[in-house]
Amino acid sequence: MVDILFGKMGAYSVGAVGYVVLVTASSAFVQAFAPPDVFSARSQSSDVLTASSRSLIHLHSTKSQPIDPSGWPEKFPAKEHCSKCGLCETTFVSHVTDACAFLGDGMARNIDGLEKAVHGRRRNTQDLVWSDISRTDDGIAEEGRFGVMTRPMQLAKGKNVEGAQWTGVVTGIAVSMLESGMVDAVVCIASNDDDGIDNNWSNPQPILARTVDDVLKGRGVKPALAPSLAVLDELKDSKDIKKLLFCGVGCAVQAFRAIQHELQLDEVYVLGTNCADNSPTPEAAKKFLSRSFKDKLDGKRVRGYEFMQDFKVHVKYDDGTDQSQPSYERLPYFSLQGDVAEFAIAKSCLACFDYTNALADVVVGYMGAPLDSSMDASFQTITVRNKKGERMLKCAVESDRLQLGPGATGSGSHEKFASTTVSSDNIVQKMAGGEMKSEGMPRLLGEVMATVMTAAGPKGVNFARYSLDYHILRNYLHVLDVWGDIGANNMIPAYSLEIVKKYLDTDESFRALAEKIKSKR
DSSP, X not given: OOOOSSOHHHHHHHGGGHHHHHXXXXXXXXXXXXXXXXXXXXXXXXXXXXXXXXXXXXXXXXXXXXXXXGGTTXXXXXXXXXXXXXXXXXXXXXXXXXXXXXXXXXXXXXXXXXXXXXXXXXXXTTOOOOTTSOOTTTTSOOHHHHOOOSSOOEXXXXXXXXTOSSSOHHXXXXXXXXXXXXXXXXXXXXXXXXXXXXXXXXXEEEEEEOSHHHHHTTOSOOOBOOOGGGGHHHHHHOTTOOEEEEEEOHHHHHHHHHHGGGGOOSEEEEEEEOOOOOBSSHHHHHHHHHHHHTTTTTTOEEEEEEEOTTSEEEEEEEOSSTTOOOEEEEEEGGGSOGGGHHHHSOGGGGGOOOTXXXXXXXXXXXXXXXXXXXXGGOOEEEEEOSHHHHHXXXXXXXXXXXXXXXXXXXXXXXXXHHHHHXXXXXHHHHHTTXXXXXXXXXXXXXXXXXXXHHHHSOEEHHHHHHHHHHHHHHHHHHHHHHHHHHHHHHHSOHHHHHHHHHHHHHOHHHHHHHHXXXXXX
């Protein structure tokens, strides 16, 4: 469960080019936009599956034999773009062509095809806030970007949840539903601490939790790809489970929604988290910290890390004792080594367009929330998508596990910050034929840069818009580079295409990047 505002890739990649960001961002609000429309119509005839993927899919759809996880990613249908959601590690692998977010029409098929079935209606993809279009509600989250909502995005804190990475919003909701009998079990991600050393904070282990103690094992963010669906066969064989809460990130939720009817459950609830740019493996996440923070975390027990609204990486740690209080180490994005993105970001995350977890009943993140002094004190955001989500919130509040705050609001223009970040991104520059710079800014200059960007940039919900747009634009360029114009237009969901089209129409630098990448094919 990961929620990244600026996003790991943006933070990783921007370190070595921070000078460019500072110069360009300072004029973000005065630059003119160019209007030409170079966006191609969405094709209905793309095919982005490789021949080897097709043979694998045929083999496993006929025999329904789980794929050995040790063969990841080469032996999985989506290859290097597999998000390791766990589906193919079960007999439900036979559904992979209809469920996988990274095969065929992928997220367009899942989000555009399932939104109405899950929520009763689709989002209004035209409901998008732009700085050049005046509207009275531009400070609150809109459906076009953030998905179907029954109420405006709201701030919240967890209550009575000890040991949470933040305040325990996700854990609090899950515990309340289990304690009240609303569900019989919870699918969540725990940390794999089999070695007994308690240093596997980044090792995701899917569990079918039947007790509160089991749910509490899922506290904290796991920064690596997590096979949430690997428990599906265990779940299907558990005849005593009729009411289920499934917790997961967007790609896992999409696959789960595609097969949930096969589980023959009486009630299904889905609690999602915002997510972007996970590390492919626990080892990659740990390598990122060791490369970035050198010896500053030696002898410390890391509890988690996030990329925060102040343009810094916040690492939460303690001294390893049960009584110790958490402390934080912080490093500006701009001082990160530029080449860490190559090993620290999963390829699937570069092809993802479900940052906001479109098919969950309730979504928790810190998008659009004001930043307090630390994770422990900060509000998070809650998005409720349907009547089931309303019941989930009611249960948590009545169980004294959740404190609802005011509505999430924001201010400031976001578009030029988003396109500037994309243009300065190391990975994007490499896509466009440039070289990846390896060194970041000196620490002191990085601190100044972070302060300037925090003061000048968008706030709250508008910061979330900036982050969403940046990820959508960067990932559009990635799928354009890998699968071409037809493939990209077929696999990207409608709301993301609307956002891409706006930038292609109005932002000359982004349009030039897209054309340069297209010209490589």
